[in-house]
Structure formats: C-alpha cells, structure tokens
Amino acid sequence: NAGVTQTPKFRVLKTGQSMTLLCAQDMNHEYMYWYRQDPGMGLRLIHYSVGEGTTAKGEVPDGYNVSRLKKQNFLLGLESAAPSQTSVYFCASSTRTGSYEQYFGPGTRLTVT
C-alpha cells in the first residue's frame, strides 16, 4: 500500500515550457487535490476533484489545468510555465465520508527559470 505517490520528485523548466505532474493513490479515495506551497506559507488549493471525470477550481487555479480520467490518478498540467509557478506541489486524497482526512503525497519541487 503506497498511499499517495507523485512523479516527478524534482523538475526544472524554462519559462514557456509545459509539463504534467502525476498523482496516484491506491486507497480508493473519491476526492483528490492539488496544492502548492511557497516559502513561509501554508498550502494553497489549486484544483480538486470529487470523482472520476469531475474537477473544480480551488483558491489559486490560474495557469493550471487538471484532469481525472481514472479514479486513482489526478494530473496537474502547466501549459506555459512562469517563474511565479516555482513552488513545491503536493497532491492529496481523501474519502467522501467520515472525517474527510486528507493524505498527502511526498511533493514535487518545481523550478521555473
């Protein structure tokens, strides 16, 4: 049981390049989330999904797109990376009942030059 995994762990992009971050969970959770964490700040929600095929905007969605084609996977895309998107990205998942406690992946450190 790996929990929540993220790939890649590190990435350096040039301004204007695109990339996709992959999040996978093996806990059969319905809900999945993408956050970014900047130095000295808490996590901010980018997008989330309440089920396969559905996504919604969070607090800071601009410049990102997401897709949830399979229940266990949640993809975060940057179409044209900007230096302001340099951050650590965390994925999380939770059930849709009970405590809704979120379980976090290890993070992806992205640098945009």
Next chain:
Amino acid sequence: ELKVEQNPLFLSMQEGKNYTIYCNYSTTSDRLYWYRQDPGKSLESLFVLLSNGAVKQEGRLMASLDTKARLSTLHITAAVHDLSATYFCAVVGGFNDMRFGAGTRLTVKP
C-alpha cells in the same frame, strides 16, 4: 472568504517548557485539522477535530476546538527536541475547500 490565522509564526522553546499555538478562522466550519511538516518533507496528519469542544491528545501534543469562538489550540507539554517542526492548522470552508494557516515554525532548544 475563509481565512485562517495562526500565531505565533515562529516559536523557540526550551526543552521541558509548555506552550500553545493558536489557530483562528473567519467563517463557520466544523472540521479542523492539524498537520506537522518536517523540513523538505510532506505533511503528516496529527489531529482531526470534528465538533465543538473536541479535544484530542497524542503524546505531548493536545488539540482542542471551539467552533463558537472559531478557535483551535495546539498545546505542547514539556517540549522535547523531536517536536521541532512546522505545524499547520487547516479548516474546511465550502465543499471540501481546505484552507491552511501560514504555519508555526517550532524550534525546541536543549
């Protein structure tokens, strides 16, 4: 809009001392979470508080929730070096929209 404020943002403690971290939030919520983060690591869940008056304890940490005051506290008893980390509270606003505080960076000195 839901806002979450933690204080203090930085806390340096001596081993063996007690202290409390405060988490205030701006709108009604009945779900509050405390997480711990070590440098360069992910977030580890500490407590889930789901009702007014909820109190949970694990080792030297105790968390409580007062939904009427929109306040949660994380109390540290007899701090030890291993507790050095950043602690975040998070509150669920709208539909599973979790908002985090800025975090409290705790350093416990011998």
